[in-house]
Amino acid sequence: MGSQQKPCANNCGFFGTSEKRNLCSKCYKDLCLEEELAAMKSVLCSPAPPSPGTAGQSKPANRCGTCNKKVGLTGFACKCGSTFCGVHRYPEKHECTYDFKGEAREAISKANPVVKGDKVDRF
Ligand SMILES: [Zn+2]
Ligand SMILES: [Zn+2]
Ligand SMILES: [Zn+2]
Structure with a gap:
C-alpha cells in the first residue's frame, strides 16, 4: 500500500502524506x-527563579509618640x-494637636439642633 497522497494541509498546492501530518515535505x-x-x-x-528575597525589609517602627x-x-x-501606647493614647497625655474641642462643638451642634423652647412643660 504506501501512504495516501492528499493535498498538503498547508494548502500550498503540493501533496502531503499522512506520515507527515498531511503536509508536503517542504511544509513538514x-x-x-x-x-x-x-x-x-x-x-x-522559562521564567527565572525568583531571586532570594531582599533580606531585612524594614517596617516603620510603631512607637509611642x-x-x-x-x-x-x-x-x-x-x-x-x-x-501612642495605652498610657499616652489620650489627647491630654500627649501634646495632641488635634482640635478635639472644635470637633466636639461641631458634634454637639449636629446632635442637638437648637431646640426652640416654645413648649416647655414644668412640673
Ligand atoms: Zn505544503
Ligand atoms: Zn507612651
Ligand atoms: Zn493626639
Whole structure:
C-alpha cells in the first residue's frame, strides 16, 4: 500500500502524506523547524527563579509618640496623626494637636439642633 497522497494541509498546492501530518515535505520540514524552535524557546525563556528575597525589609517602627515605647499592632492611632501606647493614647497625655474641642462643638451642634423652647412643660 504506501501512504495516501492528499493535498498538503498547508494548502500550498503540493501533496502531503499522512506520515507527515498531511503536509508536503517542504511544509513538514518547516513545521518541524518551528516546533524545534518553540521547544528551544520554551526552555530558554522559562521564567527565572525568583531571586532570594531582599533580606531585612524594614517596617516603620510603631512607637509611642510620647514615650517612644514600641507599641506594634497594639498602638493607638490618635486623630492628630501619631501613634501612642495605652498610657499616652489620650489627647491630654500627649501634646495632641488635634482640635478635639472644635470637633466636639461641631458634634454637639449636629446632635442637638437648637431646640426652640416654645413648649416647655414644668412640673
Ligand atoms: Zn505544503
Ligand atoms: Zn507612651
Ligand atoms: Zn493626639
